Structure formats: C-alpha cells, structure tokens
Amino acid sequence: MKNKYSVFSLIKNAFSYHENWEKAWKDATPKKEYDVVIVGGGGHGLATAYYLAKKHNMKNIAVVEKGWIGGGNTGRNTTIIRSNYLWDASAGLYDHALKIWEGLSQELNYNVMFSQRGVMNLAHNLQDVRDLKRRTHANRLNGIDAVYLNTDEVKKFCPIINTSPDIRYPVLGGTLQRRAGTARHDAVAWGYARGADEMGVDIIQNCEVKGIKRNGDSVEGIETTKGFIKTKKIGVVAAGHSSVIANMAGLRLPLESKPLQALVSEPVKPIIDTVVMSNAVHAYVSQSDKGELVIGAGTDDYVSYSQKGSHQIVEGTLNAILELYPIFSRMRMLRQWGGIVDICPDASPILSKTAIKGLYFNCGWGTGGFKATPGSGDLFAHTIANDEPHKLNAAFNLNRFVSGDLVDEHGAAAVAH
Amino acid sequence: MFIINCPYCGERDQQEFKAGGEAHIERPKQPTELSDDEWAEYLFMRKNIKGVQFERWNHAHGCRKWFNMVRDTSNDEIKLIYKMGEKPPVE
Numbered sequence: 001m002k003n004k005y006s007v008f009s010l011i012k013n014a015f016s017y018h019e020n021w022e023k024a025w026k027d028a029t030p031k032k033e034y035d036v037v038i039v040g041g042g043g044h045g046l047a048t049a050y051y052l053a054k055k056h057n058m059k060n061i062a063v064v065e066k067g068w069i070g071g072g073n074t075g076r077n078t079t080i081i082r083s084n085y086l087w088d089a090s091a092g093l094y095d096h097a098l099k100i101w102e103g104l105s106q107e108l109n110y111n112v113m114f115s116q117r118g119v120m121n122l123a124h125n126l127q128d129v130r131d132l133k134r135r136t137h138a139n140r141l142n143g144i145d146a147v148y149l150n151t152d153e154v155k156k157f158c159p160i161i162n163t164s165p166d167i168r169y170p171v172l173g174g175t176l177q178r179r180a181g182t183a184r185h186d187a188v189a190w191g192y193a194r195g196a197d198e199m200g201v202d203i204i205q206n207c208e209v210k211g212i213k214r215n216g217d218s219v220e221g222i223e224t225t226k227g228f229i230k231t232k233k234i235g236v237v238a239a240g241h242s243s244v245i246a247n248m249a250g251l252r253l254p255l256e257s258k259p260l261q262a263l264v265s266e267p268v269k270p271i272i273d274t275v276v277m278s279n280a281v282h283a284y285v286s287q288s289d290k291g292e293l294v295i296g297a298g299t300d301d302y303v304s305y306s307q308k309g310s311h312q313i314v315e316g317t318l319n320a321i322l323e324l325y326p327i328f329s330r331m332r333m334l335r336q337w338g339g340i341v342d343i344c345p346d347a348s349p350i351l352s353k354t355a356i357k358g359l360y361f362n363c364g365w366g367t368g369g370f371k372a373t374p375g376s377g378d379l380f381a382h383t384i385a386n387d388e389p390h391k392l393n394a395a396f397n398l399n400r401f402v403s404g405d406l407v408d409e410h411g412a413a414a415v416a417h
Numbered sequence: 418m419f420i421i422n423c424p425y426c427g428e429r430d431q432q433e434f435k436a437g438g439e440a441h442i443e444r445p446k447q448p449t450e451l452s453d454d455e456w457a458e459y460l461f462m463r464k465n466i467k468g469v470q471f472e473r474w475n476h477a478h479g480c481r482k483w484f485n486m487v488r489d490t491s492n493d494e495i496k497l498i499y500k501m502g503e504k505p506p507v508e
Binding site (some may be wrong): 241243244247252253254255256257300301302303304305306308310311312342345401402403404 | 435490
C-alpha cells in the first residue's frame with residue numbers, strides 16, 4: 001500500500017527535506033508471462049492497465065513502453081478537455097471521459113490539476129454559425145452542457161478577443177462548454193502509473209516491441225528489446241506508431257500518421273482564463289498555470305514519423321492568433337515541437353477487437369486524444385477483459401470501415417482536426 | 418519543411434505542394450464485383466509505413482501536375498521522384 005498524498009505527508013516529508021518520498025512507481029523488469037500486455041505507456045495505455053486491475057480484477061498485467069512513460073503524445077499535447085461532439089456515439093464516448101475527469105484527482109490521490117475553465121469555439125462565417133448552433137442543440141439533447149454566444153457575449157467572456165467587424169474573419173459568435181477545460185498532462189500519466197503500480201501492474205520502460213508472435217489466428221506473445229514476453233492478450237495503445245505495431249501482426253489499419261505541432265510562449269501574467277478555439281482560421285489558445293500561452297497548430301498533410309512539422313503550419317496559426325488577439329503581437333515564442341498523430345478517415349478513434357484473437361487496438365485518436373484519456377482507458381479495459389466492447393465504444397470498432405457505419409466527426413463537429 | 422524537386426518545374430519549396438497519400442493504389446477494375454472487405458481495403462486501409470514509402474504529390478501552387486515520390490517517413494528524406502505512369506523502382 002502506497003502512502004497517501006496529503007497535507008500531512010507533505011509536512012512529514014518536509015522534515016527530511018523531501019528526500020525520502022516513496023517512488024511513485026517501480027521500474028519493473030519483465031516477467032516471462034502476463035495475462036495482458038499493454039503496448040504503450042502513455043496516458044491511454046496506463047489508464048487501460050489501471051482500470052483492468054481496478055475494475056476487472058486482473059492481477060498479472062504489464063505496460064511496455066519504448067521510451068519513458070508519458071514521453072510521447074501525452075507530454076506533447078495542448079491538454080484541452082471537452083466533450084461537445086456532434087454525433088451521439090462521440091458525445092457518449094467523450095462525455096464518459098469528462099465525467100471521470102471530474103473526480104479523477106480524488107480517485108487517483110494525485111492532483112491532475114483538472115481545471116474546468118470552459119472551452120469556447122468561435123464562428124467566423126454564416127456556415128460556422130449554423131454548424132455551431134446545430135452542435136449546441138445536439139449536445140444538449142445528449143445531456144452535454146453547451147450554450148451559444150453572440151459576439152458581445154464572446155467579448156464579455158474573453159475580453160481580449162478582437163471582435164471588430166473589420167478583421168479578415170470576424171467573430172460572429174461562438175459556443176461555450178463550461179465543464180470543459182484543461183488538465184496537467186504529465187500528472188495524468190504519473191497518477192495512473194502510480195495507481196496501476198500500487199495494484200501490481202508492471203510498468204516496463206525502455207522496452208520497445210519488435211514483433212508480435214502469432215499462432216494461427218491468435219497471439220502468443222511479444223518480442224521486445226528486453227526479450228520475449230508470453231501473453232494471450234495484447235492491447236496496443238501506440239498512437240502514431242499503431243500502424244507499425246499492426247504491421248508486425250500482419251494487420252493493416254485505416255490510419256495515416258502525421259506531424260501535429262504546438263508551441264508555447266514566454267510566461268506572462270494571467271491574461272486568458274479560458275480555452276478559445278477557432279476552426280475556420282485554425283488557431284486555439286489557452287494559458288498554462290506557469291503563464292505560458294499554449295497554442296495548437298494544425299497537422300501537415302503528408303505521412304511522417306519525424307516529430308517535426310512544416311514551418312508554414314506554425315506561421316499560419318500565428319497569423320490567425322495575432323488577428324484574433326492583437327494584444328499578443330509582441331509575445332515571444334519559447335518552444336515549438338511536434339508529435340505524431342494517427343488519423344482515421346472519419347476522425348474518430350478505434351477501440352476494438354481485431355480479426356486476430358487476443359489482439360486489441362486503441363488508436364486513431366488523431367489530433368484530440370488527450371481529453372478522452374480516462375474514458376478511453378476505462379472502455380478499452382472493458383473491451384480487453386470481456387473480449388467484447390462496452391456499449392459506449394461499440395460504434396468505434398474496426399469493422400465500421402467495412403460496413404460503412406462511420407462516425408464522421410471530421411467536418412461535422414467543429415473540432416480542431 | 419523540405420525542398421521538392423518537381424519533375425516539371427525543378428526545385429521548389431514544399432509549401433507549394435500537396436501530399437496525395439500512398440501511391441500505386443489501383444482503382445478496382447470491376448467495382449460492381451467487389452466485396453465490402455475489398456472496398457474497405459481499397460478506400461481506407463493504408464500501409465502508413467515508418468521508413469521508405471511510395472507517395473503521390475501534386476505541385477498544387479505550380480504546374481499542378483501529379484508525380485510520385487519515394488520518401489523515408491522516419492526522417493523526411495526524399496529518395497527519388499518519378500513521373501506518373503512510370504514504373505516504381507524496385508528497392
């Protein structure tokens with residue numbers, strides 16, 4: 001049993017100059033065999049292991065990660081959480097996650113710094129206005145909080161936005177989801193790792209998967225840089241590298257991996273206390289607790305695993321940011337980076353069994369997976385444990401690309417894809 | 418960002434080009450006879466290789482012609498560019 005984090009443990013450890021804190025998780029070496037192996041130690045993978053142990057009573061679980069946990073897209077995203085998706089299936093999936101977020105710090109005894117500061121989506125033309133109003137109605141029918149704001153209300157909620165009618169893409173209105181917000185991305189990985197480790201999950205870092213051993217139509221284990229690990233169930237949660245793992249098993253996925261960029265500015269005093277997204281001009285911005293502006297840019301249109309992106313993508317985003325927020329014109333950017341995102345043709349994720357028995361994929365989250373981390377882990381754990389999807393992720397199966405029953409969120413949901 | 422040597426215009430900045438995805442995916446000759454699985458394979462399934470991949474590109478803000486490219490997706494290095502209709506090189 002791990003020591004509980006509390007004000008008392010903080011005081012107690014202060015006496016030893018904070019040098020004797022118990023390790024949040026141990027660095028495990030792989031055993032010969034596990035009941036389930038999760039490939040990928042990001043937020044989604046660790047959450048999957050956590051819920052497998054917690055809700056499905058599984059004991060013998062490993063998470064293998066080729067780098068260090070949370071060092072991939074979990075540490076590279078812009079930490080936005082919301083559930084205002086258009087279609088019923090997506091609304092169910094993302095709001096399930098949002099509900100878990102609301103109690104996650106307490107559940108994990110780890111402060112994930114979940115802050116429900118609201119997410120506002122802007123409309124810049126008549127079609128945007130219609131789309132966003134439609135989405136607001138759809139959200140409310142699904143029990144998701146959403147309101148439509150006119151230009152004055154947008155200005156009131158976030159006064160630094162330039163709502164002048166003279167700009168290239170004037171602000172005609174917007175939607176607001178007040179329950180949405182941000183969280184500390186690293187803390188999510190660390191909190192789930194600590195929780196999973198406490199229940200006996202082996203977290204194996206610096207362990208890259210090199211092959212998947214099959215026996216006919218079922219899996220037998222994985223070949224890794226730390227040797228062969230026998231297992232009957234493999235849950236792949238490898239984000240941008242999902243296709244690479246799928247290839248090892250002789251599977252093809254409907255994914256393309258592309259660079260997505262983000263950047264942060266120098267830290268400044270609090271200036272924007274919400275998250276503002278704008279799809280038409282592709283710019284979104286929030287402010288971290290350190291004071292940096294966190295800005296998300298778009299994806300490049302070519303496949304790449306290089307974790308770099310094109311300069312013109314960042315340039316385009318900053319053009320839009322400066323038009324919407326003239327106050328930022330003299331801000332300096334501190335850091336810029338790229339992550340590789342796995343994009344599905346319908347911009348919805350895959351949480352599914354495959355044609356190979358014991359092989360499960362949780363992928364295709366594309367540009368917006370962070371928000372779903374707890375829900376994704378919970379539902380994927382259910383799918384692995386029962387060999388059947390939960391009703392909330394049934395629509396997100398791999399077979400939808402054969403049946404044609406796509407969950408097309410690409411243009412429909414005013415999401416930043 | 419990289420420089421692309423368009424087979425018709427010469428070296429130009431990448432932002433003049435549009436990536437067209439995986440190359441050499443052949444349109445079904447008998448669409449009416451395809452099963453749902455075969456349609457899924459043709460429409461959606463992609464190799465998405467980490468390493469050397471064959472791609473189509475379009476010089477969208479230039480000559481607007483399509484061509485093929487062999488590119489290493491792990492470091493964005495362009496290996497070879499050849500015109501549409503030409504046989505892909507064997508590795």
